[in-house]
Amino acid sequence: MTDAPDPITPDLITTEVVSRHVLAAAAEMGIVLMRTAFSPNIKERNDCSTAVFNARGDVVAQAEHIAIHLGSMIGAIENITARFEPAEIGLGDMFVANDPYNGGGSHLPDLNVVAPVFHDGRIVAYVANIAHHADVGGMVPGSEAAVCETIFQEGLRLPPVRLVRDGAVNRDVLDIILLNSRTPDERRGDLNAQIAANHVGVRSMQQLIERYGLDVFERALDAYLDFSARRMEAAVAALPEGVFKAEDFISSANENAEARLSCTLTIAGGRMSFDFTGTDPQLNEARNIPHQALLATVYTVAKALLDPDAPANGGAFRVIDITAPPGCIVQPTSPAPVGARSLSCGVLSDVVLAALSQALPDKGMARCGPHGLLLLSGVDPRNGKYFVNYETVSGGLGALPNRDGLDAVRTITSGSANLPVEALEHDFPVRVERYALRDGSGGEGRHRGGRGVLRDYRILGESMTVSLTGERQRVAARGVAGGGDGALGEFVINPGKPDEKTLGAAVKEAPLPKGSVLRVGTPGGAGWGKPSDRDPTLVDKDIREER
Amino acid sequence: MTDYWIGVDTGGTFTDLVLVDRDANHRVSFKLPTTPDDPALGILSGVRSLLDLAEADGVDVSFLGHGTTLGTNAILTGRTAPTGMITTQGFRDILELGRQRRPSFYDIEVAKPTPPATRDHIIEVAERLDECGGVVMPLDEDGVRDAARQLQADGVTAVAICFMHAYANPDHEVRAAAIVREVWPDAFVCASSDILREFREFERFATTTVNASLLPVMDEYLRRFEAGLAELGVSVPPLVMQSNGGAVSPATVRAAPVNTFFSGPAGGVIATVALGKSLAMENLVSFDMGGTSTDVCLVKDGAPAKRNVRDMAGFPVRIPTLDLHTIGAGGGSIAWADPGGLLKVGPHSAGATPGPALYGLGGEDATVTDANVVLGRLSGGALIGGTMTVYPEKSYEAVARLGEKIELDPIATAAGIIEIVNVNMMGAVRAVSIEKGEDPRHYALAAFGGAGPLHAAGVAAEMGMDTVVIPTRPGILSALGLLDADVRGDFSITRLVALTLENTAALRDGAVDLMARGAAWRVAERLNEDSVEISWTADLRYIGQAFELMAPILTLSGTPDFDEATLAALRAEFHRQHASINGYAMEGHAVEMVNLRLSVAAIRPSAGGVEILGDGADVEETIRPVWFPETGFVETPVRDRASLTPGQRIAGPMIVEQMDTTLVIPPAATAIVQPSGDLTLHLGGTQT
Numbered sequence A: 001m002t003d004a005p006d007p008i009t010p011d012l013i014t015t016e017v018v019s020r021h022v023l024a025a026a027a028e029m030g031i032v033l034m035r036t037a038f039s040p041n042i043k044e045r046n047d048c049s050t051a052v053f054n055a056r057g058d059v060v061a062q063a064e065h066i067a068i069h070l071g072s073m074i075g076a077i078e079n080i081t082a083r084f085e086p087a088e089i090g091l092g093d094m095f096v097a098n099d100p101y102n103g104g105g106s107h108l109p110d111l112n113v114v115a116p117v118f119h120d121g122r123i124v125a126y127v128a129n130i131a132h133h134a135d136v137g138g139m140v141p142g143s144e145a146a147v148c149e150t151i152f153q154e155g156l157r158l159p160p161v162r163l164v165r166d167g168a169v170n171r172d173v174l175d176i177i178l179l180n181s182r183t184p185d186e187r188r189g190d191l192n193a194q195i196a197a198n199h200v201g202v203r204s205m206q207q208l209i210e211r212y213g214l215d216v217f218e219r220a221l222d223a224y225l226d227f228s229a230r231r232m233e234a235a236v237a238a239l240p241e242g243v244f245k246a247e248d249f250i251s252s253a254n255e256n257a258e259a260r261l262s263c264t265l266t267i268a269g270g271r272m273s274f275d276f277t278g279t280d281p282q283l284n285e286a287r288n289i290p291h292q293a294l295l296a297t298v299y300t301v302a303k304a305l306l307d308p309d310a311p312a313n314g315g316a317f318r319v320i321d322i323t324a325p326p327g328c329i330v331q332p333t334s335p336a337p338v339g340a341r342s343l344s345c346g347v348l349s350d351v352v353l354a355a356l357s358q359a360l361p362d363k364g365m366a367r368c369g370p371h372g373l374l375l376l377s378g379v380d381p382r383n384g385k386y387f388v389n390y391e392t393v394s395g396g397l398g399a400l401p402n403r404d405g406l407d408a409v410r411t412i413t414s415g416s417a418n419l420p421v422e423a424l425e426h427d428f429p430v431r432v433e434r435y436a437l438r439d440g441s442g443g444e445g446r447h448r449g450g451r452g453v454l455r456d457y458r459i460l461g462e463s464m465t466v467s468l469t470g471e472r473q474r475v476a477a478r479g480v481a482g483g484g485d486g487a488l489g490e491f492v493i494n495p496g497k498p499d500e501k502t503l504g505a506a507v508k509e510a511p512l513p514k515g516s517v518l519r520v521g522t523p524g525g526a527g528w529g530k531p532s533d534r535d536p537t538l539v540d541k542d543i544r545e546e547r
Numbered sequence B: 001m002t003d004y005w006i007g008v009d010t011g012g013t014f015t016d017l018v019l020v021d022r023d024a025n026h027r028v029s030f031k032l033p034t035t036p037d038d039p040a041l042g043i044l045s046g047v048r049s050l051l052d053l054a055e056a057d058g059v060d061v062s063f064l065g066h067g068t069t070l071g072t073n074a075i076l077t078g079r080t081a082p083t084g085m086i087t088t089q090g091f092r093d094i095l096e097l098g099r100q101r102r103p104s105f106y107d108i109e110v111a112k113p114t115p116p117a118t119r120d121h122i123i124e125v126a127e128r129l130d131e132c133g134g135v136v137m138p139l140d141e142d143g144v145r146d147a148a149r150q151l152q153a154d155g156v157t158a159v160a161i162c163f164m165h166a167y168a169n170p171d172h173e174v175r176a177a178a179i180v181r182e183v184w185p186d187a188f189v190c191a192s193s194d195i196l197r198e199f200r201e202f203e204r205f206a207t208t209t210v211n212a213s214l215l216p217v218m219d220e221y222l223r224r225f226e227a228g229l230a231e232l233g234v235s236v237p238p239l240v241m242q243s244n245g246g247a248v249s250p251a252t253v254r255a256a257p258v259n260t261f262f263s264g265p266a267g268g269v270i271a272t273v274a275l276g277k278s279l280a281m282e283n284l285v286s287f288d289m290g291g292t293s294t295d296v297c298l299v300k301d302g303a304p305a306k307r308n309v310r311d312m313a314g315f316p317v318r319i320p321t322l323d324l325h326t327i328g329a330g331g332g333s334i335a336w337a338d339p340g341g342l343l344k345v346g347p348h349s350a351g352a353t354p355g356p357a358l359y360g361l362g363g364e365d366a367t368v369t370d371a372n373v374v375l376g377r378l379s380g381g382a383l384i385g386g387t388m389t390v391y392p393e394k395s396y397e398a399v400a401r402l403g404e405k406i407e408l409d410p411i412a413t414a415a416g417i418i419e420i421v422n423v424n425m426m427g428a429v430r431a432v433s434i435e436k437g438e439d440p441r442h443y444a445l446a447a448f449g450g451a452g453p454l455h456a457a458g459v460a461a462e463m464g465m466d467t468v469v470i471p472t473r474p475g476i477l478s479a480l481g482l483l484d485a486d487v488r489g490d491f492s493i494t495r496l497v498a499l500t501l502e503n504t505a506a507l508r509d510g511a512v513d514l515m516a517r518g519a520a521w522r523v524a525e526r527l528n529e530d531s532v533e534i535s536w537t538a539d540l541r542y543i544g545q546a547f548e549l550m551a552p553i554l555t556l557s558g559t560p561d562f563d564e565a566t567l568a569a570l571r572a573e574f575h576r577q578h579a580s581i582n583g584y585a586m587e588g589h590a591v592e593m594v595n596l597r598l599s600v601a602a603i604r605p606s607a608g609g610v611e612i613l614g615d616g617a618d619v620e621e622t623i624r625p626v627w628f629p630e631t632g633f634v635e636t637p638v639r640d641r642a643s644l645t646p647g648q649r650i651a652g653p654m655i656v657e658q659m660d661t662t663l664v665i666p667p668a669a670t671a672i673v674q675p676s677g678d679l680t681l682h683l684g685g686t687q688t
Helices: A012-036 A069-083 A171-180 A184-212 A214-237 A291-306 A341-357 A421-427 A536-544 B039-053 B070-076 B141-154 B171-183 B201-231 B250-255 B263-278 B368-374 B392-405 B410-432 B452-463 B474-483 B501-524 B564-582
Strands: A048-054 A059-062 A094-097 A110-119 A122-132 A161-165 A242-250 A259-268 A271-275 A320-323 A372-380 A385-393 A430-437 A453-459 A464-469 A490-493 A501-503 A506-512 A517-521 B004-010 B014-021 B026-033 B061-067 B083-088 B122-125 B135-137 B158-162 B188-191 B239-241 B246-248 B284-289 B294-300 B310-312 B315-317 B325-327 B333-337 B343-349 B444-448 B467-470 B486-498 B532-542 B549-553 B591-602 B622-628 B632-640 B649-651 B654-658 B661-665 B670-673 B679-682
Touching: A012 A048, A012 A059, A012 A122, A012 A184, A012 A214, A012 B410, A012 B564, A048 A069, A048 A184, A048 A214, A059 A069, A059 A214, A069 A094, A069 A110, A069 A122, A069 A291, A094 A184, A110 A184, A122 A184, A122 A214, A161 A171, A161 A184, A171 A184, A184 A214, A214 A291, A242 A341, A259 A341, A271 A341, A291 A320, A291 A341, A372 A506, A372 A517, A385 A421, A421 A430, A490 A506, B004 B039, B004 B263, B004 B474, B014 B039, B014 B474, B026 B039, B026 B474, B039 B061, B039 B201, B061 B263, B061 B474, B070 B201, B070 B263, B083 B141, B083 B201, B122 B141, B141 B171, B158 B171, B158 B201, B171 B188, B188 B201, B201 B250, B201 B315, B239 B263, B246 B486, B250 B501, B263 B284, B263 B294, B263 B444, B263 B474, B284 B410, B284 B452, B294 B410, B325 B410, B333 B368, B333 B392, B333 B410, B343 B410, B368 B392, B368 B410, B392 B410, B410 B452, B410 B622, B444 B452, B444 B474, B452 B467, B452 B661, B486 B501, B501 B532, B501 B564, B501 B591, B532 B564, B549 B564, B564 B591, B649 B654
Parallel strands: A271 A320, B004 B061, B061 B239, B083 B122, B083 B158, B158 B188, B284 B444, B444 B467, B632 B654
Antiparallel strands: A048 A059, A048 A122, A094 A110, A094 A161, A110 A122, A242 A259, A259 A271, A372 A385, A372 A464, A430 A453, A453 A517, A464 A506, A490 A501, A490 A517, B004 B014, B014 B026, B239 B246, B284 B294, B294 B325, B310 B315, B333 B343, B467 B679, B486 B591, B532 B549, B532 B591, B622 B632, B649 B670, B654 B661, B670 B679
16 A cells, blocks of 8 residues: 555646636635625625635635635634534535634624535535625624624624525524624625525535546645645745744723734744734733634735745645634633724734744835724615615835835735725715825835825715724834834824814714714835935935825 | 728737638738837738738728737836826825735735826816716816816826716816817827726726827827828728727727727637637637637627726726636746646746747747647647747657656656646636636637647537637638627716616616717718617616626617616516526515616628638648547547548547647547538537
């Protein structure tokens, strides 16, 4: 057995062919999901992800949408198999889950819908998709705000439960989800889209298995994960051994005590170990980063710095160990709130990146300005309907050692698009009076930090409210090698008017009178190198273009 | 009276020309290198040679259609005109803000693309409309005047006018354009509502600005081209293929050069439609595989698939185009081993120089062409009808070197390269078929371009497709398509309303508006009213969705009246499509219109024309070992295409060689030579 080659071990060519099919299936699921979704957050902003897993629950392929969703994908299957015996799961079942502590999720608005793929009566793979729903109940419209103090305030919690049983939608579960949302019609449409996406994925996997046979299919997936592992191993093996530390701070309810995120990276023996000991205890604010989001952040940064073209699958991350003491911000325990983890992950990725880039001379990125989150709600006077608009406005990225930081893009753990102003004004009663790069917000430097964004909303409806979450409103993105800090973010009502009022970084349902203006100003990225070393032609260009 | 039609396909490397003598039903073709610095020069020299070859006189040319890659190349090489933009106060950064996405998802090194108009050439003016087109703030006309003077002083030559919600009401843009022309008569100006009358500001502004940046470039090219043709005695206006598969006059292209991005590959698709028609096949996938890239398009029921958005150098350009899927892989693609030890092919290409190792011009990397040589699929003897010396031992060495890295012998490595490139091709076929809800097994693969016929059987087998069609002259099929092009204009208007009777008036107003634009265009193109066919389509979605499906609107009169019967038929069609493409329908859910579209086309007769390949009776069959996945190496007959006679049935395996390509017929397949000389290949045994 050890000498003779196994006759059905697929060669590397079959592996490439089968893995391409799997990647194409994940991409195709994503297309169906975005094409048929109803809420602007999914259809315009593409806040959703799709993936294919092997029978053991390893992620084999994730479509490129939202990196942070990778963590929830990793957790999804293990939570299902922990709760259900294989015999309990039937052909035509689909599960829905969102709970970070019991369902593998990373915050409640992300509903993960998982479908097993059967062959000859046994589960041989899974497909899944995550969509960020604009409201899943809880105390704040939009179900994601830093002000929540426990997860019970953040909305409906779902362990893995059957959304589809034996091919038919399970109305018992659907009705619970719909009743708990402030905008049930949208939820119904979005869930339909999620179910349709999984159908496409299941069908595609079944065709692939029919074509190659189950043995070749399963072994090809294993070989693909092994190849991915080897790629990352090769990249890690090239790093110098050593211990590298970095830290930064996120906002907390206590204005005088920002919350510390701390990372110690040890590279030794061909492995990378990230230890988050030293991180502050979990917060009574929804900025905690649940386990799945921590994994996704570390994996994403490692991939971006070491091998951006490596497949985003379970194999690629076998050389990475992650430890964090339970009860800290990056390993919270129930019932710590986690809704706004995406903003904290923006800072956490800076910390991980700062640690890792110490091992990579001439690589890396100065710290970044994460997005601002706003949840507008109220009644639209044009049709009398209650609405919730979940929107994020990007900040700017840190400068690189060789060029300026990117203006106005989401940080690396995320990827959702903006909401076009013309779509926004069709769907919600606001008028955007200014949507611009926030000049001066990028840190000065030989290479400047990316600029954040200014977006001014004129309120057109009666008795509307806004809940807001910001990051880097008190601690700036810090410059590198003499580069300047990025500007702080801000939320302001009626800027430039006598009644101008700056709101904090965590705001619950602030009233917005008709005619008032809400300004979202997002933080900028930090600069790299001394401003005096800046290329004079770039300085001229900055002046010419009023930057 | 003699009557000549000419088709010209300007490719990245070569320009192909074909002339049909309509009376003699005879055709001649000519090939010469493309002249990228001044494309008009090469084409004109080609037209001159073609006329000489046919002993024809320029005045007898009654039709000249051409595809051009000028617009695409100008964008890709940054040779566009300095461009300014006048926009709504508060919105000068829309092009830089984009959709707040990183240009590469994981790779932090990738920078954002530079917009066609940079910030120092973007000027805001006071004006604002709401989402229904109502005026919130009137247009500051003096502001527009000042902006125009400023841009002129800055040295830009083209101006894009981009106002918020202008798709809902173009009045402000129309007025602003008039003011710019008034103060600056020789400016090149376009307005977003003229170029793309659809919502989503970034996509509309980007499309309009890209268009503006091409206006002076296209104008200059057409001027030189028209003057050169006049010198040759050709007096007909040279029609230009658009991305939508229709040809238009120079005047129309001068206003909207953005519509020519797929002018080049579109010819091949149109030719595929004509090929299908002549063979009575309505469902085909066109497969145009060249040296560096491959273009694939679905033709269903005799009509090519369409789409409405394209990425150009990092910016979304929303224009009606054929749904061409292009991948960066072809015969020159380089095979390599990735750090994990997986074999990969492309996207890097050896190009024409150094080219594949086979050429002996210094290429060290194993390319797809080299793998084909190692496996005996391509001749180790001379290429291009014996005019080019080649070095098969260099192919073998290059493949063997790669094989050492991945621990495979040279034959297994070459076989792997072929299989992987075929899988890449399969991805393209999949994208235009399965991902659009079409089963490729119901389609035939139409293979052309230099490498298409080499790989078609393998790709078809991967997809479970049984039939492959190979035209008589795969190398010049795209040029032939230009002869068959219809004259076509597409018009659209956003109408965001539910498909219910209360909106009949709004829908009808939109249709009337489009009809007027179509009529004005028809006059500009000098088309008779009775020679044109018009068709209407609606972009529909469930209320609340953001992505639309296109449904045809059937109407007996010229303009649809949107009565209950029309609306009900549209709703039913939408539910059906949604179920077919997305797997479910929501019959109880309201359906809304997003865009109404009008297409006006003047249908032209087929050019016809037969090219004699030679009777070939004296060409001898040879035999060489050729590798097939199902058999390994097997002694295989090799014949010249010219030796095949209509009606002949050929059992695989066989290699058929002709000047512009090589055909691979696998062992289980049967080929039939059609009366037209086209070859239909039935793979057999692969249908599931």
